[in-house]
Amino acid sequence: MATKSLASWAVNLQPSSLPTSVKQAALRSLYNYIGCAIGGSDHPTVTKAYNALSPFFGKETSSLLGHKGSKKADAQHAALLNGIASHVHDYDDTHLATIIHPTGPVASALLAYGEYKGGFSGEDILCALTAGIEASCKIGLAVWPEHYDIGWHITSSTGSVGAAVAVGKLMHLSEEQMAQAIGVAAVQVVGLREMFGSDTKSFHPGRAAQSGLLAALLAEQGYTSSEKALEAKRGWANVVAGGGTPKLDQFVGELGKKWEIEANAFKPFPCGIVCHPAIDGCIQLHQEIQRKGLKFDDIKDVQAVVHPLVIELTSKRTPKDGLEGKFSVFHGGAVGLLYGKAGPAQYGDTVVTDSSVIAVRDKIDAQPDKNLKADETYLTINFEDGSKLEKRIDHAVGSLEVPMTDEQLTAKFVDQAGLVLGEADAKSASDAAWRVGESKNVAEVMRTL
Template sequence: MASIEASETELTRYVAEFVAGTEAGDIPEDVVALGKKSILDGLGLALSGSVAKSGELVRRHLDDLGLEAGPATVIGGGRKVAPRFAAFANGVGIHADDYDDTQLAVAPDRVYGLLTHPTAPALPAALALAEQTGASGRAFMLAYHLGVEVECKIAEAIAPRHYQAGFHATATCGTFAAAAAAARLLGLDVGATRRALSIAGSQSAGLRENFGTMTKPFHAGRASESGVAAAQFASYGWTATGRVLEAPRGFFNAAGGGYDPGAIQGRLGAPWTFAEPGISIKPHPSGSLTHPGMTEMLRLIHEHGIAADQVSRVRVGTNSNMPNALIHHRPQDELQAKFSMEFCMAILLLDGRAGLAEFTDEAVRRPDVQAMIAKVDFGVDDEAEAAGYHKMTTLIEIELADGRTVTGRADFGKGSPANPMSYDEVADKFRENAGFAGVADRIAGELVQRVRDLELQTSVGALTERLLHAGR
């Protein structure tokens, strides 16, 4: 990789040079392996998301647009369209069940787990442009990694006010991810990549008030679509500022009120975010902030043999940023339940598991679930607050009818770098999600192997062909 120098006044140039100048051989083998897990995870989620209600509505939208056939696959949608619209559809699909991977944070004030879902905006853009350009699996993976790296470092750098005041970073920072991935696959030079990032910056948007609705996955889809469009317009010669990130009226200042230059300058690929601090893959289709508590609750249930009818009260304590996102305390549908600590604790106590089959409107409205939800108290705990926002410290106290009290604490959930899922475990999740979409076991197994061998694929065409009609 060419030597890249960064200064605060040339930050956007530095990012563009990284995107245009990094080669596949510059990515460490362990990072490539970690990326494959997230790619496989994302493809499986696009399949399961294609049969969600939002998937049906997205296909209706594509019909209403009157689109002609294009080069890019709508996963599980049985059609090919222009890259930007495939990116939109697949981005919505990946994020539809809130089951996709999550960035970790480094600094204690950077709100661990709240920053971005890296794959949902980056992967659809990379896949759509790789398919259009006939890129190899190796080139596709490079573009994906560049997108994720840019996205995560931008999210890590922006002042925490960005998220805390209501912006959804998957939507905002994810637009830059898609633009970076698309720019690389379109072969844009540094100047054009810089413009692509700037065009993306003017499209980055998304508000957390929409958490618990279809508009949350809409954010991811629109971020991916906007990034593709930004790179395409830059390739035409469309003009834009060269300082969209660092300028006084640029992204960091307008959307966050500032940023930490040391979190991004000279830090792209040094180290790669996949390597440090890492990216979490979810074992449950709910907001990432629920996962340490869910991991610990399952441990307590198994260790102490806790049955639902033994439970008198459950207290869950976290830092103050977690109730700021887990806003649905008495959920009435599956989307609200994904942002309800109370539901997540209740369904584990009652059913002993929390997968796609448990996150349904019917399950949420069950009388026994609603009664158990009422027994769960969720709020801020001083010990969890003191642990820092780069952790999702969760304290659990279960009062049992026989007078016993069972307690537990977790900083990290299953699937985090501290307790990772192996490729085979992610493959099991992929098969479950693919099966949810009606994909035959044989085809799912073939897709698992194709992703494992991505660097050997001369094009992504064989992969996308399987994804095109899978489950339909």
């Protein structure tokens, strides 16, 4: 009875029962989310969605992150728009075992409802966030990898359930109501991998946040679904498992014993995570080229040996804009080599179409090797005079073996938020976001962000 077990665990989870390491992981996940949502708030994808939907806003109760002047929407639309903004740069967190980006759907729903209702402490928010992330990742593990392989975007197809659990936790739903919320969320499956590289990819976590919030609101009013929504023969897991055998009992049974939020990693580069090893290596090679006084114009070719998923997911040879550039290991490698960094600015439309970037991009070749780990790569630069440079990356920065530090997360936050708010306000927002866990009323913090 996975649905009831998940509901019971979430309802009974208490902040006092969370290990210190889990609380810290939750704070880091929320902090990273806020930076990503602010950083993406002025992206054309978000602007198009705002312009299309703002005539239909209800009572404006919930803040849109990153918008000066306290721009707000109703909770449903705030969840959607903040969810889009948090994912549009592909800079959000990643549960590496499933490549779910769990915080976007969960936090977007949670903060929108929390500000609307008011009175929730940072401790309340972090506990509910943990419950939602655990729910998303556990059901994701139960259907991985077949679910993803057939084309579902697993971030959003699990995110509606995670968002419903988180908001339901904040609402103090009963176990029966929580089970119904999970059921209502489970039918709102959203997200196709075909949409990667388009506006619609970031719509996925936004819609999942909105759907999860809706599910919890309906369940609070006694709306019914199925008490076996996840595990039934024609329930969520069996329908979306892609021919695999779901392992719901196994992973739901681990709730509270093995914390998936502690395996949540953070991206140093705003693009598909599978090409991060190649970018990390190219940045290190950029530094070596500079130290040795070599010339980038003398590069003959760059050979990359990568995990097969890099080719499957990020092999766009000629991206036409920044969104497509996020799924091009060739673009990521090119900016890493040329600029020694690969932040949001290096994924702007004008950089993707810059002739100097294209010239380097066209010299990069990538070949798959199934024996490599997902965060491993081998790079070789061949120069026109016959000399070469080599770089091996065993674990990319941002992996669990080489995690981003709090200082690196802060630099990432200020870098991306500064492009929207200016550096001074970005630093103030960063300070506020780190203190969310200490807040007596998170609604007040949201208004400053």
